[in-house]
Amino acid sequence: MSSTENAVFACYGHCSTCDMDTRFVAYRDWFRDFFVCTHCGSVPRERALMLVIDRWFPEWRGAIVHESSPAVRGASAKLARECPGYIASQFFPDHSGEMDVGGTRNENLERLTFGDSSVDLHVTQDVFEHVLDPDQAFREIARTLRPGGMHIFTVPITTKEKPSRVRARIINGAIHHLLPEQYHGNPVGDGRALVTVDWGYDICERIFLASGLFTHIVHLDDLEHGVRAEHIEVLVTTKPAQHAHARIPNSDTTATGFCR
Numbered sequence: 014m015s016s017t018e019n020a021v022f023a024c025y026g027h028c029s030t031c032d033m034d035t036r037f038v039a040y041r042d043w044f045r046d047f048f049v050c051t052h053c054g055s056v057p058r059e060r061a062l063m064l065v066i067d068r069w070f071p072e073w074r075g076a077i078v079h080e081s082s083p084a085v086r087g088a089s090a091k092l093a094r095e096c097p098g099y100i101a102s103q104f105f106p107d108h109s110g111e112m113d114v115g116g117t118r119n120e121n122l123e124r125l126t127f128g129d130s131s132v133d134l135h136v137t138q139d140v141f142e143h144v145l146d147p148d149q150a151f152r153e154i155a156r157t158l159r160p161g162g163m164h165i166f167t168v169p170i171t172t173k174e175k176p177s178r179v180r181a182r183i184i185n186g187a188i189h190h191l192l193p194e195q196y197h198g199n200p201v202g203d204g205r206a207l208v209t210v211d212w213g214y215d216i217c218e219r220i221f222l223a224s225g226l227f228t229h230i231v232h233l234d235d236l237e238h239g240v241r242a243e244h245i246e247v248l249v250t251t252k253p254a255q256h257a258h259a260r261i262p263n264s265d266t267t268a269t270g271f272c273r
């Protein structure tokens with residue numbers, strides 16, 4: 014992919030995931046999926062995630078880092094390469110209760126097997142738009158993070174300022190579709206993942222109400238690092254270092270926003 018003859022855009026820069034000076038090239042105008050590093054193939058949201066991990070959690074190389082459903086390239090590859098405490102897992106819904114499926118750790122974000130306060134950093138990339146009970150998953154993230162730990166993740170915030178839309182949920186043990194079915198690619202199972210929520214900026218309030226933890230939305234636009242595209246916000250949920258337990262708000266909380 015050295016030719017840029019048919020590119021709609023190209024620029025030189027430094028890739029945060031392969032650590033190389035490189036050329037970023039887009040052959041289509043949807044940069045989120047097609048503005049790639051010509052050295053490692055990473056896309057903007059992966060490079061944005063790695064920049065945010067480096068800046069917000071610089072001690073990651075010596076930490077216990079769990080990533081749910083990692084990619085084979087980009088930030089996942091760098092974390093696996095440089096962090097001895099990196100734990101990758103996939104979710105195999107048909108193997109409930111089995112810790113190991115074909116040599117891969119099986120973790121359901123809604124019922125993590127990690128102990129309380131045992132993980133320094135949870136990482137997820139475009140996973141939370143596929144979780145059927147995100148509130149429970151946010152609680153599990155909060156439970157398993159050690160005080161001072163973080164969940165750093167990408168999720169497409171497609172409805173932006175409009176309320177998040179639930180597309181599918183479990184009712185009486187079966188998936189109930191509230192909106193027409195939509196799927197993204199999935200590296201395991203039948204190769205597709207049902208979209209369960211179209212998220213908006215209210216995701217921060219949702220995380221707070223579920224888990225008591227605050228979340229920052231970090232928006233980077235940084236061509237020097239090949240970071241430009243729609244829907245590449247990186248979210249950082251932090252478990253306070255000073256408290257052993259997250260603060261759970263009263264049900265009558267009336268604050269209008271919990272992003273800070």
Ligand SMILES: [Zn+2]
Pocket residue numbers: 028029030031032033035050051052053054055
């Ligand atoms: Zn790269």
